[in-house]
Amino acid sequence: MKESPGALFRRAVQEESPLQVVGAINANHALLAKRAGFRAIYLSGGGVAAGSLGLPDLGISNLDDVLTDVRRITDVCDLPLLVDVDTGFGSSAFNVARTVKSMIKFGAAAMHIEDQVGAKRCGHRPGKEIVSKQEMVDRIKAAVDARTDDSFVIMARTDALAVEGLDAAIERIAACVEAGADMVFPEAITDLAMYSQFAKAVKVPVLANITEFGATPLFTTEELKGADVGLVLYPLSAFRAMNKAAENVYGAIRRDGTQKNVVDTMQTRMELYERINYHDFEQKLDALFAAQKK
Ligand code: PYR
Structure with missing residues (x-):
């Protein structure tokens, strides 16, 4: 059990x-x-x-x-x-x-x-x-x-x-x-x-x-x-660090008119997808639609 x-x-x-x-x-x-x-x-x-x-x-x-x-x-x-x-x-x-x-x-x-x-x-x-x-x-x-x-x-x-x-x-x-x-x-x-x-x-x-x-x-x-x-x-601990990171990013975009200067502080799209198993979900969806088209 x-x-x-x-x-x-x-x-x-x-x-x-x-x-x-x-x-x-x-x-x-x-x-x-x-x-x-x-x-x-x-x-x-x-x-x-x-x-x-x-x-x-x-x-x-x-x-x-x-x-x-x-x-x-x-x-x-x-x-x-x-x-x-x-x-x-x-x-x-x-x-x-x-x-x-x-x-x-x-x-x-x-x-x-x-x-x-x-x-x-x-x-x-x-x-x-x-x-x-x-x-x-x-x-x-x-x-x-x-x-x-x-x-x-x-x-x-x-x-x-x-x-x-x-x-x-x-x-x-x-x-x-x-x-x-x-x-x-x-x-x-x-x-x-x-x-x-x-x-x-x-x-x-x-x-x-x-x-x-x-x-x-x-x-x-x-x-x-x-x-x-x-x-x-x-x-x-992580919440405090996350808040500080958000303040830095908001400040930079507002100040610089671009996020280019802080992109290297960000989690990448691929990293995010991996952390939340994005691809598993996507593959299931693809398989479902492929099955429906047959
Ligand atoms: C809190 O983090 O809210 C506690 O009470 C420990």
Whole structure:
């Protein structure tokens, strides 16, 4: 029987240590990540907001916005996908349950749900507020209870470090694991040694979010392995590079009246076609029409 996305994700975490999980802003990038050899990909909430909607990561995007991008990615790429569901898209346990069921239905392998208030902030910005430990535990219980596939991974994210400090953050994460979380994501970690402290407190894989220009130094996989990290996340690295490239190209065309000066920075037509299996599709179409003409 075909392995479920959740089972694939769990196996990747076991087999690659730490597992590099790279952000894919769209279906095309998911294919590029697979081609580069990654075994798991990520859909960032900040990425859906900024990339698909042109909006900040402030709890504005909704479940359907995220599901649209999830479906587009899982339709073409069989790598297990970890999805950022922010605070669960609604304040009741029924909202969290609907989110979990939808994620499974749309082919996600895993999701992380966090303990910020509904009007959330980016994890690496000031002004974050969190719900009580009990409310976060209730979110996890609702998520675990709603699973229609036991292998689907529920990851608990806490933003408590910046708000209440390390001990409180560890306590929260431990309570989430007790409530059934499969993996944990302490956000905006500032010191490498903190990861080991989380790992010691819970016997489940710990994710390190190595996002650029944030609160966390750009630790290497070697350093993170030494700190007992199980998964390393690069949520928006390719997205940031892609945006910079787009700005350069737009600027050059506008300034120079031609794209000739930036053509050598572009993926070629043939490279693009190869990445999306264009020729396979075309050959199928040709064969279909040839058969009809007979
Ligand atoms: C994001 O990229 O949106 C995260 O929350 C990590």
